[in-house]
Amino acid sequence: MRAIWSGSISFGLVNIPVKLFSGSQSDSLDLDMLRKGDLCPIKYLRVCKRDNKEVPHEEIVKGYEYSDGEYVVLSDKDFENASLEKTHLIDIVDFVQESEIDTRYFEKPYYLEPDKSGAKAYALLREALKRSGKVGVASYVLRNRGAMGIVKPLDDLLILNQIRYSEEVRAASDLKLPSQDNLREQEVTLALSLIDQLTTTFDPSKYHDEYIDDLKKIIDDKAHGLAPKPEGKAPQPTKVTDMMALLKESLKQKRKEAA
CATH class of the missing domain: 2.40.290.10 (Ku70; Chain: A; Domain 2)
Known part of the structure; x- marks a missing residue:
């Protein structure tokens, strides 16, 4: 390092x-920007706003606009x-x-x-x-x-x-958040049981970016002329009437896995 x-x-x-x-x-994928018609790679240029001419990196300095169009140039030593x-x-x-x-x-x-x-x-x-x-x-x-x-x-x-x-952390006071008044105690108990079933010791090596893996698979398929297939289905919001049944079914699945 x-x-x-x-x-x-x-x-x-x-x-x-x-x-x-x-x-x-x-650990993200390095994706290039391309022109759609011929897949020509796109290059970003630093261009002067006045004459539209490219400016070499060594000629670029940092400045603060203290009044309209008037700048103070700051050097590394100034910082x-x-x-x-x-x-x-x-x-x-x-x-x-x-x-x-x-x-x-x-x-x-x-x-x-x-x-x-x-x-x-x-x-x-x-x-x-x-x-x-x-x-x-x-x-x-x-x-x-x-x-x-x-x-x-x-x-x-x-x-x-x-x-x-x-001042960099936003307040959440503007968000519309639900109260717990409509919850039944039985629902909370089942949710707590599910949490207990899923509780383990934190091991960071256990987790990795599965989305990147799926994206690499799509890239590999397209490189070999295969049509990519979507992985899984978009999740649907749980209906309130199904909450208890889904919690019970989740507990059953975890108990089967544990057995």
Whole structure:
């Protein structure tokens, strides 16, 4: 893996030099855009709005429009100088229980690796977090953007889990949601029994993107001149009158599988 950032974790007055690595990767299909008539690949160009001429990458700069048509050009050094300390620091500002953080806030994981000179301090922070059962709430700057994250231990590793700011999480107050007034206790009991039947220990390796597998099969069929067939049927909403019968049938199926 290649480090995408280097700096320090600030823990009180202790600075721990670290490198940051991405902890996730995309597993999507790489699809090209084509012209429908002759399947010619489409290329995206950076074009000047005034003269419609293509602009080479090395001639492109970033600018902020502070008034109509007037720009201030910002260099990489300007972004760094905006806060020289923050661009090189993961500053732990608070310690909290991870269970207090709404899951909607979690965004992306990163791995933290210490430099040789910071190995002992890294191990100290990791052990202190393990024993306290808490996580550190940290602020930092990554890719010219201020960010928040939580620092937490995982075995011998410290993870920085990027989280969203509160203004980035939408409120759900405008949604029309049902109340539980029309539920019968028997229905709830059956639903709880079904949950018990389906309960297991979480194993992430058990799950994978089955949609990508189905899509690859369609690609393979079409490459060999075969007409693709739809997988399964679109699900239909359950009728209220069928709820009890479907719950009972679901329980029967799970008991058969278990037997």
